[in-house]
Amino acid sequence: MTDVDRVLSESTENYLETILLLVQKSPVARARDIALRLKVNRSSVSGALHDLSGRGLINYEPYGFVTLTPEGTEIATRILRRHEALRDFFVNVLGIDRAEADEAACRMEHGVSKAIIDRLLDLSTFMETCPKVGEKQARGDGYRCREAAHSLEKCELCVSRCLENVKNRVGKGDSNKMSVTVLSELKPGEKGRIEKLAGAGAIRRRIADMGVIKGSLVEVIRVAPMGDPIDVKIRGYHLTLRKTEAADICVQKVV
Amino acid sequence: MSPAKERFTMALAGNPNSGKTTLFNCLTGARQHVGNYAGVTVEKKEGTCIFGEVEIKVVDLPGTYSLTAYSVEELVARNFIIEEKPDVVVAVIDASNLERNLYLALQVMELGVPVVLAFNMSDLARERGVEFNLELLSSLLGAPIVPTVGSKNTGMRELLAAALDTARAGRTARAPDIRYGQDIEQSLARIGACLDASSHKSADQRARRWTAIKLLENDAQVAARVEAPEIHQVVAAERARIETVLGDTAEMIVADRRYGFISGACQEAVRSTVESRHTMSDRIDDIVIHRVWGLPIFLGLMYLMFWLTFSAGAPFVDWLEGLFGWLRGAVSGLWPAGSESILKSLLVDGILGGAGGVMVFLPNIMLLFLAIAILEDSGYMARAAFMMDRLMHMIGLHGKSFIPMLTGLGCSVPAIMATRTLENQRDRLTTMLVIPLVSCGARLPIYALIIPAFFPEAWRAPMLWIVYVIGIVLAIVCAKLLRSTLFKGASVPFVMELPPYRMPTVKGMLIHMWERAGLYLKKAGTIILGISIVLWALTSFPRMQTSGPHASPEERRAAELSHTVAGRVGHAIEPFIKPLGFDWRIGTAMIGALAAKEVFVAQMGIVYSVGADGAKSETLREKLRANYSPLVGFCVMLFMLISAPCMATIAVTKRESNSWKWALFQLFGLTVMAYLLTMLVFQAGSMLGIGVR
CATH class of the missing domain: 1.10.287 (Helix Hairpins)
Structure with a gap:
């Protein structure tokens, strides 16, 4: 959630969302239409519009048309996206009736963080496509x-x-x-898929730069004659590293 | 007809071992020179190449795997691109190791310069059954791709043509914008907006994006350039957010996404037709770095290297000695017999005797450099580091320290410069300080003079090997000592690539060898020649005015030499070096050796041609044999091995460590150690009666 998100009240968000929907249909929105859609009286609408215009989210002259500023558009789009994400999840994944889903989404959209929405979207796509x-x-x-x-x-x-x-x-x-272990525990000839890079700082970055990334396949080729650095094959080339560093690389053994 | 030629600057960027240097040699031929980047001591190679009407300045950037701020090389490479703004950057890519090589290329492209990709060693990749859809890959990556084979000099015209087209177009038409995923992109947008609002506003969108990425990656150097505290606050907040949302630090996510992008592109455009698990290189490694055979093979190769240097070089040395002998005879023939002319003495004894005595060892030096070049270019050096890391780790150093130390066998100066590859300052200083203990090529003339003089044929190669081993053992002991006293601290991790073996190209080796032999010759031609003349003067003046009541000419000459400056200094220090078995002649020669180790030989030559009857053409070795015992011979080698390195080494240590403190520490520390150890050996040897004739 951004700072702007936090200071906006539920009703402000509803105003912005409604304006966006109206603007999408015709180039401008009128206070009357807003009042109609939100089922509130005209005077509270004009108060809210003054407030929004003061914050620089909409362009509004009393008795005139309402349009969104770029910042207002951005926020409204985000709210709408949340609404749609929730509604689609209810309809497509949970199998809820569309009207009911819309209503629930309307009430939930204000309290859900972006991260949750993103995961929800991921989950929807996953459920729909992955067998x-x-x-x-x-x-x-x-x-x-x-x-x-x-x-x-x-x-x-x-x-x-x-x-x-x-x-x-x-x-x-x-x-x-699951046979999860660390790279230093693998014997020559054994393979693993990288799960996680522990450790910290420059060395961790260096190892990642060399292509040791979550999900890549790694095979231990040999151990040096004196027993320490190990020679592993990753992304088709040979990388050597000491056992202490290899102990920071979690792998899942691949048979 | 002299049309105003167009001029372009073209930089070569790429991973180590991507064949960048070979490509550079192909493009520039002999028109190249080696220098340093301003301020830092990373090698800078530049050359020119003419293509049609255009003169192209080619700059070989240091080989790196990434463009972070963690190592000097990476900083140099990236700052060159940002600050010097080359017209085009050629990202050299080892086509048989695509993903990791593209990782760097992608970062170069992100800098917003026009980029051409050179798929080098494309023949090798094809042999391994890799098929590229170059057209598709080129459109995915947004840069033209030219297949090249550096070792066979193919694809150069095409590469230059593509580079010129790209340079003229100014920007690559559709350089890719890697999308780092929603969360990262959001952070980038926020940081970007913050940058726009501050004084770091930049008209160039790509530059802005790059700065934002680097800030998010916590890049110390870019962060230092940004003053506004509010930007740092935003960056810190975004980094914290990324870590909570994505479960890892931003720089790791960024690296992950870059590799993700590359994997995606490769999946679509690259096909491996043959499943080759075991390449030729792997088969060689099965033997060469075998758990049991690896070390014996390594020691054997080292021995072979010294044998090549010493025994195989002998006939050439003899031939050169003959040549200089003939020259000296010819020059003295210009004066009447028995002439006391100062000019004749200067030419024959000073210049020909001094500098010539050093020049005759050029074959040895060249063979040693040739051997090192073969080891380096073939890829064996990395294996040596791999095998020796355990040992180096025990003394608190990095396996990579082994490579500078091995280079130290050639010359301490490039070896100390090679410590730049070490990322940790403590490791670097320790390595730098002990490198002079690894016997350099300039000390070889001393051994080459002394060993045949005192030891029988069968003992010569083992003797040389023993001297080198002593140096290496001492270097290890000193490193351990330094690492556990002055430079305490955790040792640096070891993450290194084992490049595939490659047949070294004759051209590459010759360039390599010539660069170094050239340095040696330059030293012989300048410093050593100068020192020879100074030393000749020191051993000739002041002249004795009256010839005293001496019985024989030898005695008269000995008395004359005692009378000179060098003689006086030598006599003055004789009491101090007596316990080492040295007389004033050796003392005088050692003073000269401070300038450069090989001057010792020149100096001995002068000292003896003055001190003995010049009419008899005895070689220096015979004179040595007549005057000293084998034990003294050994002690001379030991002292010269350990004692103060030459002036050039001291100077380069000063420059690389950026302080006189370490340079002087090296000078005095080593000299004191040499004195003590040599005294110990001589006294023990004399008492036990070893090698005292």
Whole structure:
């Protein structure tokens, strides 16, 4: 939530939203239409409009037309997006009736942070597109697709990988246990998928710059003759690092 | 017809080992020079290349993996692009290692300069079964792509043509704007708005975006340029927000998104047809850095390097010695026999005897540099660092310190300059201070003079090896000592690439070797020649006016030399160096060696050509054998190995550490240590009767 979000009251937000809806239909909004839509009387409308114009969110002359300033448009768009996100979630995912969904969204839209809305949107897209629904991704991300762009070909690849995983687990009799460990614990020849980079500061950034990023595949190739730095293959090249640094890299063993 | 030529500046940026230098050599040929970036000591290579009517200045930026503010190289590369505004930047990309190489290229593009991508070693990538859809990739990345093969000199015309087109267009038509995702973009917009409201307003949208990204990434250097406190407040708030929303620091998310963008582009435009898990390079590594065979092979290679330097160089040295002998004879022939002419003495004894005595070791030096060039260019040096890191870590240093130390075998000056690759100042200073203990090429002439004089054929190579090992062991001990006293602190992490092995190109090696041999020759031609003349003067003046009642000419000459300045100084310090087994002649030569180690040889030559009968053409070695025991010979080598490095080393230490304190510490610390250790060895040796004839 931005600072502006915080200082706006619920009714102010409703005013902005309504103005935006009206402006989208015709170039300008009139105080009368606003009063009609919000079901309030004309005098309280003109008071609120004075207030909004004082804050620089709308352009308004008494008895004239109302338009939104760029800042006002931005805020109103955000509110509308929240409203639509909530409504769509109710309709598409929860299967609620549209009118009821609209009403609930109207009341909820003011108290929900942007982060929650974003996750909700992610979840909606995920539920609608991913056939893997039900497999919780153990990354603290909730249900959402890791690939930014959805294409059916990618989905096909992903699902087949998922099936293979299940087969492997069944074959190993290891139904649900995740083998999360650190890179320094892997033996030469073993592979892992990077889960997390612990550690701090410049060295962590350096390791990330070298391509050691969450989700990439890494294979331990060998250990140096004197036993310390290890040689791993990542993104098709050889990277060497000491075991102390490798101990800060969490990986999930890949069989 | 002399049309006003167009001039362009073109910078080469790329990862280490992307073949950038090979490409640079291809483009500029012999028209290049090496210098330093102003203020910092990172190597700067510049050259020119003519393409049609256009003169292009090519600048080789230091090889980096990223453009953060964490290392000097990265700062230099990025500041060059921002401040010097080259007309076009060629991002050199190792096509067989696309993703990590593109990561840097993407950051270069973000700086808002016109960029051309050179897909270098594209032949190698094709051999490995990688297929590129260059057209698609080019449109995804928003920059023209030219496939090149530096080692075969192909694709250069196309590269230059594309670079010129891009430079003329001013900006890449549609450079990509990587979208960092909603949360980051929102932060960038807020920081950007804040920048616009302040005095950092910039007309260029891309520059503004870049500054905002860097601020969000917590880049110390960019942050320092922004004064307004309110911007810092906004940045801090946004960083905190990103961390709560996305669960990691902004710089990590940014790195993640960049790699994400690259992976996406590569997935669409690159196809690997052959699943090659085990490349040639991997197979070599299976043997060369094997857990058991790795170290013996490493030690064997080092031994081979010294054998090559010493034994294989011997015939050339003999030939050069013959040449200088002939020259001296020819020059003295211009004067009547028995002439006492000062000019003749200056030419024959001073110049030819002094500088010539150093020049004859040029074959040794060149072979050593050749061996180092092969190790470096083939990719073995990184393996050496990998294998030696455990050892280096034990003494509190970084495996990368091993490379400057190994370079120290050639010359301490470039070695100390090579410590720039170390990011930690404590590591850097420690490495710098102990590097002179690693026996440099300039000390080789001393060993080359002394070892054959005192030791039988079979003992010569092992003896040389022993001297080098002593130096390395001492360097380790001193580093450990320094690291646990003066430079206490946690050691630096070791994150390094093992580049694929490559066949070194003859051209590359020759350029490499010539750069360094050239430095040696320049030293011989200037400093050493000057010192030789000064020392000749010191050993000739003041002249004795009356010839006293001496029985033989030898005695008369000895008395004459005692009378000179050098003789007097040598005599004066004789009581101090007596416990080391040295006489005043060696003392005199050691003073000369302060200027440059190899002057010791020149000086001994002069001292003896004066002190003995010049008519008999005995070689210097025979004279040494007649005058000293093998133990003294060994002590001379030991003292010269440890004692004060040459003036050039002291000067470069001063420059690199930016303080006279460390330079003087190095000078006196090493000399005191040399004195004590040599005394110990000589006294013990004399008592036990080892090597006393």
